[in-house]
Amino acid sequence: MSINEQVLCQFDLNMAITFLVLFRERNVTRTAACMSVRQPAVSGSLARLRSYFDDPLFIRTKSGMRPTQKAKLLALELSPAMNHIEAALIRNR
Template sequence: MKLDEALFTAIDLNALFILLVVYRERGVTRAAERLNVKQPAVSNTLAKLRVHFKDPLFIRRSKELVPTAKATEIVRGLAPALMRIQDVIRPSGG
């Protein structure tokens, strides 16, 4: 399997992780708090992801963000991939 370098330069891994946290937290502010970053940083990342994926990713409903079908599809593939990456980058030893 050949990696598509253009895809990896078009979007960064941190942005995908932020998407996953927003998905789990169902809110930008809660995700920002969990990630220990400012809310505008999460909002800006989501804006870039919306352009990249050509999808709104989340719809505001009452006080939470509801993922679109596309966001759910992305997260379903992303979560196990990020777990594998975590295993690879985790420092070895005690």
């Protein structure tokens, strides 16, 4: 199996975790609590994600953060990949 390390090295995979937790929680503060980090860390990751994907990804609303269409598509692709990584890590611990 081969990976393109050039693509992967340009992206911090921890941001994918932040993205998926934010997608699930729809709230920056709750996302920070779930990840045991401070809110500015989540906000910083969101800023980098927005820049990387050239999309706001989440729109702030009264009830939380609403994902954009691009965020919805990204979550559909990232979620299974991260589930596979998580399962491999658990199986081989």
